[in-house]
Amino acid sequence: MMGSPPDNSQPSDLMPGLMLDDMRLEREARAGFWPNHVLTDYFDAWLNSRPNDTALIAHRTDQGTETRLTYAELDVHVNNIAANLTRMGVQPGDVVSYQLPNRWEFVALLLACIRIGAVSNPLMPIFRRRELEFMVGRVGAKILIVPAIFRNFDHAAMAGKLQPALPALEHVIIVDGQSEQSFAVQLLAAPASQPASNASLTPNQVLKVMYTSGTTGEPKGVMHTSNTLLSTIIALVDRIGVTGKDVMFVPTPFAHSFGFVYGIMLSVHLGIPLVTLDVWKPATAITLMERHGVTFSFGTPPFLSDLAYFPSVRQRKLDNLRLFLASGAPIPRALAREAERNFGLKVEVAFGMTELGIVSATDPARPDLGRDSDGYDLASCETRIVDAERRELPPGSAGSLECRGSSTFVGYHRRPDLYAVDAEGWFDTGDLAKKNAAGCLQIVGRKKDIIIRGGENIPVVEVEKLIHEMPQVREAALIAMPDPRLGERVCAYIATHADAPLSLTEVVEFLEGRGLARQYLPERLELVEDLPKTPSGKIQKYLLREQAARLTV
Structure with missing residues (x-):
């Protein structure tokens, strides 16, 4: 279906002035797990084969409305945005920052950036001026797109105050804006002439710079390519059995690694409908899952808890919901049992991080391995437990968790000094973990969270x-x-x-x-x-x- 992979004649050109090292390229060539495609290859395949199928359903809380877009309808927006970004001076390798909730504009922007070879810098809607000044300034974004108002906060006013401090920031675009800065005027309108650039991203160029979530100290800009991200998607889909027949509900923010990769990118990869909402409300989520026949969802345990303990949830028509993938925090066994009892679904568990994507997951086909672990290694990543001298430890012994594989990130933006990946590709995650005899991983804690x-x-x-x-x-x-x-x-x-x-x-x-x-x-x-x-x-x-x-x- 996919045809020939795109030309990748300069595979080491990550971003202007940033190269992928030869050892990594040789290691991945031997592994053979990089698909050598970009996300728009998959999108275009669905566009050509079934243009009128639903690609996206996005619920907007402040208006109480849903936007449903087919592949053909979404493609019109993507092409207009791509052409207008080019008109506004965005060149291949330039960074486009966007601070948007889970709305259709986010998905269209991502695909448009890929079409013209631009790098996406998604930003969490909760970030304020201090975070944005650091992040947008660090990546040197030419354009910043924000909502006018979201959850009673004036993002447009905040973004306007950033420009004097950020000389590289040439344009601020406002979704729902009423002026010439309006998203509708600047990016959605069909351009009079100049077509979009044909310089689409190649599989080994940086697709996104995403800042870590801030559970520790200064955020770091994690860089991933299409190959690193698609490899973890392919491995996860194979592990948990999600197929092209599923309908996915995504409560996790798109601007978080989990929502970006396993929400938007996974749905486009498989060609399945993506259902989402911009503000988490359990009652709305349940209504959306009922209405659209959702079969699969994922998120951190609080999302599942809100659903499992929702009043009268057993009376709702959620028979299609068969699978929930929990990650981001340990899931209490009592919660998993309650969800399985209320929905008749399977709760699977995964472990991952922004730098690596999902590393391990439990297996619906192997219930004998139990749900008390974080699963075993995906095909895209291998793990080991080592002591302080980096000697591998036997099963049952707790130590430092190191990972390597096709999904490993390619660096921290403008902080090469922090890139703790050794010559053999091993990355120290900062986690403490152990494995059982079957190879199942159990996270013991973060090194910084140790209590002695x-x-x-x-x-x-x-x-x-x-x-x-x-x-x-x-x-x-x-x-x-x-x-x-x-x-x-x-x-x-x-x-x-x-x-x-x-x-x-x-x-x-x-x-x-x-x-x-x-x-x-x-x-x-x-x-x-x-x-x-x-x-x-x-x-x-x-x-x-x-x-x-x-x-x-």
Whole structure:
């Protein structure tokens, strides 16, 4: 169906002045897992074979409307945007920044940038002036596209204030804008003449620069190519059994790696309808899944929790929903059981990160391997557990998680000093993990999240999973609390269902009943309404650490 791969006569030209090293090219040639296609190759195939099929259904919350676009209708927008970006001076290798929620304009912009060889820089809608000034300035974007107003915040006014500080930023385009800066006027209108550039991205050129989500310190601009991203999509589709017959619902922000890659790119790769909404509301999500016969969805555990515990959810017509892929945080077993009972679906688990895409996933065809792990390696990536001297450890031993493979990113934008990939392709993820005898991966925690109490390492993730089994608990996180004698003690931050009361004594007695060692028990409980999270649902433990630094037993 795909025909001949596009010409890739300059495979090492990532971006102007940035080259892909020969060792990486040789390693990938031996592996043979890079597809040597770009996303628009797949889009054009569906456009030519079934132009009137639905490509995208996007719900807009502030208007209560849905936009449904066929491949043919979406293609018109893509071509107009591509031509107008060219008219406005965007050249191959230039960066286009866009800070948009999950709306059809985001998808059209991505495809248009690929058509003209531009690099996409998607930005989370939650980012404000400080983040945008750093990120848009660092990538040197010529154009920034933002909504006029989103969730009662004036993005247009914020973007306008950026231009004096960012000399490379030539244009600010406003979705729903009323002036000459309007998205409709500047990008959607059919150009009078000048066609779009024919300089489409090649498979090994940088497709996107995406900044890490901010669960740690300064964000880093992770660079990926079409080959690195498509390789992980192909491997994941093969593992979890998603096919061209599925209908996908995407609650995760498109501007997050998970939503960008396994939402937009996966749907285009398979040619399946993508259903989404711009503001997360469980009631709206359930209505959309009912209306459009959604079969597959994914996201962090909070998304699944909101659906599984939604009132009267068993009375809703969600019989088509067969699979939910959970990633981004450990999924409580009680939540998985509740979702499977309410929907009759399978909950699979995956582990990944912006730099690598999804690394491992459980297998619907191998239930014997269990759901208590993060699955085993995808074909696009291999993992190993090593000690402090980088010697590989045997099954059952916890150590540093290193990964390598076709999905490994190609660098941090303008920060080559941070690119911790060795000559053999191994990348230190910063995670602590172990494997069982079957090769299934289990994340123990982040190195920075380690709690060391009197010289004893606390198994943070294991304790958090046990706490999640308490019926009162909605979400929980273990954080190190400084102690003058032991160095650190364990503080549990917990949010309960419907603000149910919970005491430290109850938590301790529950954990002791599960056979947990006494030195692993929390010694302080902080009840909170919600844990701080990134827009994609990851708990921001660094914020909790800042709070815990002021606590005592």
